[in-house]
Amino acid sequence: MRTIALDIRGEKGLFSHAWRMCGGAGRAHEMLRDAALTQLWESVRDCGFSYLRFHGLLSDDMGVYSTDRNGNPLYNFQYVDLVFDALPEIGIRPFVELSFTPQAMASGTKTVFWWKANVTPPVDYERWDELIRKLVGHWVLRYGVDEVRQWYFEVWNEPNHPAFYSHDMTEYFRLYSHTVCAIRSVCSDLRVGGPATAGNAWVPELIAFCTENRIPLDFITTHTYGVYGDFDESGEKQLYLSRNENVISDACRRVREQIRESDMPHLPLFYTERSSSYSSRDPVHDCYIQASYILHHLKKLSPMRMRCPTGLSPIFLKRPESVPPRFTADLAFSISSR
Secondary structure: OOOOOOOOOOOOOOOOOOOEOEEEEEEHHHHHOHHHHHHHHHHHHHHOOOEEEEEOOOOHHHOOEEEOOOOOEEEOOHHHHHHHHHHHHHOOEEEEEEOOOOHHHEOOOOEEOOOOEEOOOEOOHHHHHHHHHHHHHHHHHHHOHHHHOOOEEEEOOOOOOOOOOOOOHHHHHHHHHHHHHHHHHHOOOOEEEEEEEHHHOOHHHHHHHHHHHOOOOOEEEEEEEOEEOOOOOOOOOOOEEOOOOOHHHHHHHHHHHHHHOOOOOOOOEEEEEEEOOOOOOOHHHHOOOHHHHHHHHHHHHHHHOOOOOEEEEOOEOOOOOOOOOOOEOOOEEEEEEO
């Protein structure tokens, strides 16, 4: 007979609750579905995270922007209200990812995923600025400025990846500058950050740009995954886990060090996407190693807990037209670090 003795009074080390900070869903339009809200409520109940991030808030399926027959702007925040009204009822706040470009405002036709997210920059930045001002102003009126001050505003998603942004870093900095200035014109102390890049990119560059041009920057966001392989838009490609058992924690430490060595050494760092794989259809999410993979990387990140909360992403849906829909519990984590 095997005996296991536990001393519950002994202190092994810090027990981190950092993962409770933020969760992620696929896209805003999914939050209009009762099934998605039910799963979200269950995830918040069981995991207790405080913020939710999702893609596509400004995409055409949310109907926020169109034009009349004369080309005049039309704004509609009905669907946005339905999503954002549901969040406080569940007990969470939005981590607002401002993406993608409404087709009526886009400079091109390039899209990603079956729901046709337009990934080109605005053709007219004055119209983009006005959309952001009206939307943020609407939130301030609807929820109160004290509430909106507790939100985070993240500009775009993975602009360094050609699938998610059709232009280069210089054009993204232009987009960021216009967006942060539009948000701050509504309220001067709302929290805005970026670059929300894939693979830990553009962090020193964004800090240097904002420092040189006196552009507000309240936090850094980026993404990392423990997988390599080609971009898997349709969920049909073979991806491979990295053999480096420190692949995620090493990335976080490198970026944290880049921030410390910059002109803004105390910026919070948020990993708003992190997991074994970025593809919601990757079988690794449902295999027996996934739970231990998550726990392993949480343990690796625990020594940074004094500086970094973490978050859990329970819901993700990317359905290519060629593949039947599948709603998966994608345990993708996001990290934030101070």
